[in-house]
Amino acid sequence: MKGPALLLSLLLISLTATAQIYKTTDEQGNVVFTDQPPEGVEREEVELQRTNTAPPPPERPAPPAEEQEEDSEEAEAAVEYGVVITVPADETTIPMGPGNFSVSAVVRPSLGADDRLQLLVDAVPWGEPQTVPSWALTNVFRGAHDITVAVVDSDGKHLAVSEPVRVYVLRPSVNFRNRN
Numbered sequence: 001m002k003g004p005a006l007l008l009s010l011l012l013i014s015l016t017a018t019a020q021i022y023k024t025t026d027e028q029g030n031v032v033f034t035d036q037p038p039e040g041v042e043r044e045e046v047e048l049q050r051t052n053t054a055p056p057p058p059e060r061p062a063p064p065a066e067e068q069e070e071d072s073e074e075a076e077a078a079v080e081y082g083v084v085i086t087v088p089a090d091e092t093t094i095p096m097g098p099g100n101f102s103v104s105a106v107v108r109p110s111l112g113a114d115d116r117l118q119l120l121v122d123a124v125p126w127g128e129p130q131t132v133p134s135w136a137l138t139n140v141f142r143g144a145h146d147i148t149v150a151v152v153d154s155d156g157k158h159l160a161v162s163e164p165v166r167v168y169v170l171r172p173s174v175n176f177r178n179r180n
Helices: 002-014 064-075
Strands: 021-025 031-034 042-048 080-085 091-096 101-108 118-119 124-130 132-136 145-154 158-161 165-169
Touching: 080 145, 080 158, 101 118, 101 145, 124 132
Parallel strands: 091 165
Antiparallel strands: 021 031, 021 042, 080 101, 101 132, 118 124, 118 145, 145 158, 145 165
């Protein structure tokens, strides 16, 4: 079914408004479209509709350089980011071990030239802001921790913050008792 429709589309694109199209059906029941009238077989002339056309929009002169700079500065300031933590999933338990795990996030649209990502563990910055949306955390203390990722500008102002993801870190503990 796709073949005849594709063939018809290609033929229609390449034909002028005065060209004639013929439709026939072969012995296997396949529909064939052609611009040459087939001989000795039953054929149907296909009536083509007028092609829709529209004039191009009028050309607009480019704004002066000062306006372009102002527009680009406003566009940068108006960017609205969306940040989502993809790893780990919310309510993840980090099994017994040294408290090491990874965090990954997705930010849309891409970061601006001066914008960075800041990982926050329990609302406290973890490391320096960076452009790469992944972190390797080591030696995280046991317990529940809320993780967020913020997009920050060059002044450290939060432009967007992800929904928090809660992780539970399990670590072995040793209790020393006085044995007398």
